[in-house]
Amino acid sequence: MPRPIITLTTDFGQSDPFVGAMKGVLYSVNRDVEIVDISHAVNAFDTLDGALTVANAYAYFPNETIHVVVVDPGVGSARRPILVRADAHTFVAPDNGVLSLVYERSERISVRHIDAEHYFRQPVSQTFHGRDIFAPVAGWLSKGVEREKFGDEITDFVRFALPKPKPVDANTLKGVVMKVDRFGNLLTNVSPQDVPEGRPFTVACGKANITKVARSYAEGAPGEPFVIVGSSGWYEVSANKAAANRLVGAERGAEVVFRW
Amino acid sequence: MPRPIITLTTDFGQSDPFVGAMKGVLYSVNRDVEIVDISHAVNAFDTLDGALTVANAYAYFPNETIHVVVVDPGVGSARRPILVRADAHTFVAPDNGVLSLVYERSERISVRHIDAEHYFRQPVSQTFHGRDIFAPVAGWLSKGVEREKFGDEITDFVRFALPKPKPVDANTLKGVVMKVDRFGNLLTNVSPQDVPEGRPFTVACGKANITKVARSYAEGAPGEPFVIVGSSGWYEVSANKAAANRLVGAERGAEVVFRW
Amino acid sequence: MPRPIITLTTDFGQSDPFVGAMKGVLYSVNRDVEIVDISHAVNAFDTLDGALTVANAYAYFPNETIHVVVVDPGVGSARRPILVRADAHTFVAPDNGVLSLVYERSERISVRHIDAEHYFRQPVSQTFHGRDIFAPVAGWLSKGVEREKFGDEITDFVRFALPKPKPVDANTLKGVVMKVDRFGNLLTNVSPQDVPEGRPFTVACGKANITKVARSYAEGAPGEPFVIVGSSGWYEVSANKAAANRLVGAERGAEVVFRW
Numbered sequence: 001m002p003r004p005i006i007t008l009t010t011d012f013g014q015s016d017p018f019v020g021a022m023k024g025v026l027y028s029v030n031r032d033v034e035i036v037d038i039s040h041a042v043n044a045f046d047t048l049d050g051a052l053t054v055a056n057a058y059a060y061f062p063n064e065t066i067h068v069v070v071v072d073p074g075v076g077s078a079r080r081p082i083l084v085r086a087d088a089h090t091f092v093a094p095d096n097g098v099l100s101l102v103y104e105r106s107e108r109i110s111v112r113h114i115d116a117e118h119y120f121r122q123p124v125s126q127t128f129h130g131r132d133i134f135a136p137v138a139g140w141l142s143k144g145v146e147r148e149k150f151g152d153e154i155t156d157f158v159r160f161a162l163p164k165p166k167p168v169d170a171n172t173l174k175g176v177v178m179k180v181d182r183f184g185n186l187l188t189n190v191s192p193q194d195v196p197e198g199r200p201f202t203v204a205c206g207k208a209n210i211t212k213v214a215r216s217y218a219e220g221a222p223g224e225p226f227v228i229v230g231s232s233g234w235y236e237v238s239a240n241k242a243a244a245n246r247l248v249g250a251e252r253g254a255e256v257v258f259r260w
Numbered sequence: 261m262p263r264p265i266i267t268l269t270t271d272f273g274q275s276d277p278f279v280g281a282m283k284g285v286l287y288s289v290n291r292d293v294e295i296v297d298i299s300h301a302v303n304a305f306d307t308l309d310g311a312l313t314v315a316n317a318y319a320y321f322p323n324e325t326i327h328v329v330v331v332d333p334g335v336g337s338a339r340r341p342i343l344v345r346a347d348a349h350t351f352v353a354p355d356n357g358v359l360s361l362v363y364e365r366s367e368r369i370s371v372r373h374i375d376a377e378h379y380f381r382q383p384v385s386q387t388f389h390g391r392d393i394f395a396p397v398a399g400w401l402s403k404g405v406e407r408e409k410f411g412d413e414i415t416d417f418v419r420f421a422l423p424k425p426k427p428v429d430a431n432t433l434k435g436v437v438m439k440v441d442r443f444g445n446l447l448t449n450v451s452p453q454d455v456p457e458g459r460p461f462t463v464a465c466g467k468a469n470i471t472k473v474a475r476s477y478a479e480g481a482p483g484e485p486f487v488i489v490g491s492s493g494w495y496e497v498s499a500n501k502a503a504a505n506r507l508v509g510a511e512r513g514a515e516v517v518f519r520w
Numbered sequence: 521m522p523r524p525i526i527t528l529t530t531d532f533g534q535s536d537p538f539v540g541a542m543k544g545v546l547y548s549v550n551r552d553v554e555i556v557d558i559s560h561a562v563n564a565f566d567t568l569d570g571a572l573t574v575a576n577a578y579a580y581f582p583n584e585t586i587h588v589v590v591v592d593p594g595v596g597s598a599r600r601p602i603l604v605r606a607d608a609h610t611f612v613a614p615d616n617g618v619l620s621l622v623y624e625r626s627e628r629i630s631v632r633h634i635d636a637e638h639y640f641r642q643p644v645s646q647t648f649h650g651r652d653i654f655a656p657v658a659g660w661l662s663k664g665v666e667r668e669k670f671g672d673e674i675t676d677f678v679r680f681a682l683p684k685p686k687p688v689d690a691n692t693l694k695g696v697v698m699k700v701d702r703f704g705n706l707l708t709n710v711s712p713q714d715v716p717e718g719r720p721f722t723v724a725c726g727k728a729n730i731t732k733v734a735r736s737y738a739e740g741a742p743g744e745p746f747v748i749v750g751s752s753g754w755y756e757v758s759a760n761k762a763a764a765n766r767l768v769g770a771e772r773g774a775e776v777v778f779r780w
Contacts, residue, residue: 002551002552003551005547005551007540007544009540011442012442013301013441013442014274014297014299014300014301014534015299015301015302015441015442016299016313016441016442017298017299017312017313017314017316017317018441018442018491019297019298019299020267020269020296020297020298020299020317020320021316021317021320021491022320023296023320023321024267024296024317024318024319024320024321024322024325025320027265027294027296027321027322028320028321028322031262031263031265031322032262034547035296036540036543036544036547036555037534037539037540038537038539038540039534039535039536039537039539039540040534041533041534041535042535044442044443044503045443045501052537053536053537054537056537056541057537057540057541057544058544059544060540060541060542060543060544060545060548060651061543061544061547061548062544062547062548062551065544073477073478073500073501074478075476075477075478076475076476076477076478076479077476077478077479079478125491126475126476126477126488127476127477127488127489127490127491128491131320131491181533181535181536181538182531182532182533182535182536182538182564183564183565215596215646216595216596216597216646216647217593217595217596217646217647218593218594218595218596218597218599219596219597228646228647229647230647231538231541231645231647231648231651240593241565241593243564271702272702273561273701273702274534274557274559274560274561275559275561275562275701275702276559276573276701276702277558277559277572277573277574277576277577278701278702278751279557279558279559280527280529280556280557280558280559280577280580281576281577281580281751282580283556283580283581284527284556284577284578284579284580284581284582284585285580287525287554287556287581287582287585288580288581288582291522291523291525291582292522295556304702304703304763305703305761333737333738333760333761334738335736335737335738336735336736336737336738336739337736337738337739339738385751386735386736386737386748387736387737387748387749387750387751388751391580391751
C-alpha cells in the first residue's frame with residue numbers, strides 16, 4: 001500500500017513557522033504520509049487566487065489524494081470548515097468559495113460541514129485553524145477515518161463564479177487579467193471557446209494591441225507581446241524570454257479586449 | 261518502524277543551492293528519513309528570529325524528531341556545534357543562542373559539544389557547516405547513533421533571554437514588536453499574563469492607539485487595528501484582511517505601550 | 521530497497537501551481553519516490569544560473585539520484601529534451617546548455633535525445649514540458665525503465681563554457697561576478713588555481729579595493745569586505761554579518777580585478 005498523499009495550498013508564505021506547525025500536526029496524527037506543497041504564496045486573504053492555484057494543480061495528483069487548502073480570511077468567524085469529495089479527490093478547506101473551481105470542474109461532488117470536534121487539536125485557537133482543524137482532519141482522513149464521521153452533508157456551501165468575459169458587441173469581448181505568473185505572463189479569463197473558431201482576432205491589453213497568436217513561447221519575436229493558450233487552458237498575454245506584464249504595462253485586474 | 265523525521269530551519273533562503281546540498285548530504289548518510297522544511301527565510305544572521313521560528317514550530321512534531329537549526333553568523337569561528345536533548349526532541353545547531361527559547365520551554369535539557377569529527381563530512385569547509393557538520397550529524401543521529409557518541413555534556417552553552425516588557429509605572433508596560441508575519445501582524449513580546457486580568461487596557465503602537473481586543477481576526481472592522489492573542493501565545497497587533505504593520509506604521513523593533 | 525530520489529531545479533518560482541503540477545505527475549507515474557526541491561528560484565530563462573545551481577548541489581546526493589532541471593526558454597521550439605548519464609547520476613533536462621557544468625565535472629557522460637513519446641503525458645502542451653515531458657520521463661526512469669528506451673545517444677548536444685577569467689597582463693586577471701547569494705556574497709569565476717600560489721593579491725570590485733583574504737566569515741572586521749574561498753570552490757567577495765554586494769556596490773555581471 002503506498003503512503004497517502006496530502007497536498008497543501010495556503011497563503012501562509014514560507015517565512016513564518018505556520019506551514020511547519022501544520023506539517024508537525026499532520027505527522028503527529030499520521031507518521032506515514034507524503035506531504036506535498038502546492039503553494040504557500042497565494043495572495044494573502046485572496047480566495048480567487050487560492051481557487052485558481054489549487055484548481056490548476058490538484059488534478060495532476062493520483063486519485064485519493066487529500067488536498068488541504070487554507071486561504072481563510074474568516075478564521076474565527078462562523079464560516080464552516082468543510083470536507084469535500086470531488087470525483088476521486090478529497091479536500092479540506094474553509095467554506096468561503098476557495099474550492100469553487102473544483103466544484104465547477106468535477107462531475108460529482110459532496111460537501112460536508114466538519115463538526116466532529118474530537119478530531120480537532122485542542123484547544124482550537126481562533127486564529128490558526130490550519131494547525132488546529134484542517135491539518136488534524138486531513139491527518140485522520142489519511143488514516144482511513146470515513147468521511148461521514150466528520151459531519152453531515154450540506155448543500156448551501158459557498159461558491160463563486162470566476163469573472164466571465166462580457167460581450168460588448170457581436171465582434172468584441174471584454175475579459176480581465178486573473179493572474180500574473182512568475183514569468184510575467186498575463187493569465188486572462190478568456191478561453192478559445194469564447195472566440196469564433198477560425199476568425200482572426202486582436203487583443204488590446206495595457207498599451208499593446210496584439211495581433212499575433214503563437215503556439216509556443218519560442219515563436220515570439222524579441223520584445224513583441226503575443227497571445228497564447230497557456231498550460232491551464234486560458235489565453236495568456238506573453239512574450240518570448242521577457243515579462244509580458246512589464247512589456248504591455250498591465251497587471252492583475254487589467255482589462256483585456258478581444259476583437260474579431 | 262516509521263521513518264525518522266528531520267526538520268530544517270535556516271537563514272539560507274531557497275534561491276541558492278545550500279538547502280539542496282544539505283538534503284543531499286542527509287540522504288547520503290540515511291536514505292530512510294523524512295526531511296521537513298520549517299523555514300529557510302529566517303532573517304540573515306538573526307539568531308533571535310531563528311529562535312522564534314523554531315520555537316513556534318518544533319513542539320508540534322512527534323517526539324523523537326530531530327531539528328537542525330542553522331542560523332550561524334559565527335561559522336568558521338570558535339563557536340561550538342551542539343547537540344541538544346530537550347524533553348523528547350533532539351536539536352543540532354551552532355552554540356549561539358538560537359535554541360534559547362527551546363531551553364526556556366523545556367523541563368529537561370542536556371547540551372553536548374559535538375566534537376566527534378569522524379561524523380563530519382570531510383574536508384570541513386570554513387563557510388558551510390550546515391552541509392559539512394550539522395547535516396551529517398543529524399543523519400547519523402537518525403540512524404540511531406547514540407547522543408553520547410558525538411561529544412561531552414557542557415553547561416556553559418550560550419543562551420539569551422527574549423526582550424522582556426518593562427514596567428514604566430504601575431499602569432504602564434513597554435514592550436516591543438519582535439516579528440512581523442506574512443500578513444503584517446505585529447507579534448509583540450507581551451502576553452496575557454503580563455497585564456492585570458479583567459482590566460481594560462489600551463495599546464499604543466506606531467501612530468495607532470488601540471482600544472479593541474478581539475478574539476478572532478473576523479471581529480475586527482475594516483481598517484481598524486486591534487489587539488489579539490496570536491497563535492504563539494503573545495499579543496499581536498492585527499487587522500481584519502489587512503496588513504496591520506502598514507495600517508499603524510510600525511515594524512520589527514517598534515515600541516508597544518500597554519496602559520490600563 | 522530505498523525509494524528512488526528525484527530532485528527538481530527550475531525557474532518556476534513557488535507562487536504558481538507549476539511545481540505542484542509536476543509533482544502530481546511524478547507521483548501519478550510512481551507513488552514510491554522521494555521528491556526533493558533543489559531550487560525553484562533560478563533566474564527566469566537563465567540557463568547559466570540554472571547550470572550553477574544544479575552543479576553546486578547534485579553531487580551531494582546519493583548515486584543513482586535522478587535530477588530534473590527545467591530552465592527552458594525554448595519550450596515549444598525544436599530544442600530537444602535530453603536524458604544524461606553523468607558518472608552515477610541521471611539528469612532529465614532541455615538541451616540548452618543548462619547541464620554544461622555537469623558535463624565539465626563528470627568523468628563519463630552519455631547524452632540521449634528523448635523521443636519515446638509514449639512516456640510523455642498526452643497531449644503535450646507547447647508551453648509546459650516540465651509537466652508533460654520531463655516529469656513523466658523522470659517518473660518512468662525511477663520505476664526502472666532503462667535509459668536506452670527513451671532515445672538514442674547524441675554527440676551534438678549543447679554546452680557552453682562558463683565565463684573564464686581573462687589575463688590582462690602578467691600580474692592582473694579580470695573576472696566577473698557570476699552570482700549574488702542570499703547573504704549578498706559575490707560569487708566570482710576566479711578560483712585559487714587562477715592566482716599564483718603564495719603571492720599576496722588585491723581584488724578590485726565595485727568601489728572597493730580589497731586586500732584581506734579571510735579563511736572564514738568570522739575573521740572579517742565589521743563593515744570590511746574581504747575575499748574568501750566559498751563553499752563551491754570559487755573566490756567570493758564577502759563581509760562578516762553584512763551584505764557584501766551593498767557594501768561594495770556590485771551585482772551580478774560586475775567586473776572583479778585580481779592583481780598580484
